[in-house]
Amino acid sequence: MKSSFLIKNYLVALTLIVVNLSCKKQASAVEPSNLQLTANVSTDGSGRVDFVATADNADRYFFTFGQGSNESIRSSDGKASTVYAEGGTYTVKVTAYSSSDKSITMSKQITVDKNDTIDNTGYISPETYPGMTLVWQDEFNGTALDTRYWTFEQGNGANGWGNNELQFYREENTKVSGGYLTITARKENFSGREYTSSRIKTQDKKTFLYGRVDFRAKLPKGQGIWPAFWALGANITTVNWPLCGEIDIMEMVGGGAGKDNTVHGTVHYEDGGHKYIGKSYTLPSGDFYDKFHVFSLVWTETSLKWYIDNQEYYSFDSSSAATDEFRKPFFLLINLAVGGNWPGSPNASTVFPQKYIVDYVRVFQ
Numbered sequence: 561m562k563s564s565f566l567i568k569n570y571l572v573a574l575t576l577i578v579v580n581l582s583c584k585k586q587a588s589a590v591e592p593s594n595l596q597l598t599a600n601v602s603t604d605g606s607g608r609v610d611f612v613a614t615a616d617n618a619d620r621y622f623f624t625f626g627q628g629s630n631e632s633i634r635s636s637d638g639k640a641s642t643v644y645a646e647g648g649t650y651t652v653k654v655t656a657y658s659s660s661d662k663s664i665t666m667s668k669q670i671t672v673d674k675n676d677t678i679d680n681t682g683y684i685s686p687e688t689y690p691g692m693t694l695v696w697q698d699e700f701n702g703t704a705l706d707t708r709y710w711t712f713e714q715g716n717g718a719n720g721w722g723n724n725e726l727q728f729y730r731e732e733n734t735k736v737s738g739g740y741l742t743i744t745a746r747k748e749n750f751s752g753r754e755y756t757s758s759r760i761k762t763q764d765k766k767t768f769l770y771g772r773v774d775f776r777a778k779l780p781k782g783q784g785i786w787p788a789f790w791a792l793g794a795n796i797t798t799v800n801w802p803l804c805g806e807i808d809i810m811e812m813v814g815g816g817a818g819k820d821n822t823v824h825g826t827v828h829y830e831d832g833g834h835k836y837i838g839k840s841y842t843l844p845s846g847d848f849y850d851k852f853h854v855f856s857l858v859w860t861e862t863s864l865k866w867y868i869d870n871q872e873y874y875s876f877d878s879s880s881a882a883t884d885e886f887r888k889p890f891f892l893l894i895n896l897a898v899g900g901n902w903p904g905s906p907n908a909s910t911v912f913p914q915k916y917i918v919d920y921v922r923v924f925q
């Protein structure tokens with residue numbers, strides 16, 4: 561009887577201990593609350609933003625700054641800072657954790673005004689040529705791409721736009737400001753791709769047959785970076801490529817000495833199969849990244865000629881029956897590719913973002 565009484569008292573005491581421990585555990589499992597985030601955006605054009613997060617019962621914070629993947633940082637005092645590579649609107653997220661691993665999250669949008677002043681140094685082409693009239697131009701003087709002339713191409717195309725390119729083309733990577741068109745290639749995960757950029761065309765809006773095209777631009781650089789200004793036959797939707805013909809007015813495949821200072825002019829056409837021929841031009845000093853240059857095509861019924869800063873470097877005889885593709889209208893394209901069969905992939909030396917800056921496109925006939 562005494563033994564039974566002791567066992568009963570022991571069980572009661574044990575139950576009280578378990579309940580007490582459980583209550584203490586529940587009491588210690590506090591959740592953070594009242595999370596707030598302030599952002600001090602620098603006004604000196606540097607792109608620096610300082611953040612302060614506060615929350616009740618929080619002992620650490622994790623920040624992401626809206627610039628892409630793998631950018632989370634931990635802060636024990638709720639303070640963090642980052643430098644944005646370019647101006648824009650970003651979504652910043654902060655998560656506060658308590659000592660018991662409970663968490664609370666909030667997001668905040670910030671707008672960064674980056675000092676994006678563009679150095680206009682470089683060759684500027686004439687506004688008139690003897691015997692020719694300016695028939696169309698885009699000086700990019702607005703605040704958005706002029707959709708009367710241009711259409712965005714989006715996505716990753718078939719087989720990476722036929723070249724196993726690595727980027728996903730988006731409208732968001734194109735900016736028109738201060739009299740320039742800027743296409744930016746970024747290293748960011750989007751829709752299954754590791755890079756984003758932009759590609760625009762005048763198809764079904766502006767086509768041209770013969771004349772002179774002047775294109776003033778400052779090129780990006782780096783391994784795997786592939787800017788281009790080119791043209792395709794307007795009949796591509798009915799005869800397909802290469803029967804429609806292709807004129808590469810300017811292409812550059814970046815990657816250091818011998819690449820960042822070299823551009824290529826090429827034609828593609830059908831003659832018992834795909835044929836192509838062209839020539840390269842290498843700057844005597846510096847890279848195409850350093851300043852603006854003017855890339856021109858002078859196109860007649862019998863020839864195509866390529867110019868850099870009004871100096872001819874290649875001529876193609878298009879008078880034969882085999883090259884009749886080049887006696888039909890073409891439309892223009894501007895794009896900045898990342899990776900692909902020709903340039904290869906970016907590597908550890910490639911810096912992102914990369915910017916392809918266009919001052920103007922002018923057509924004379």
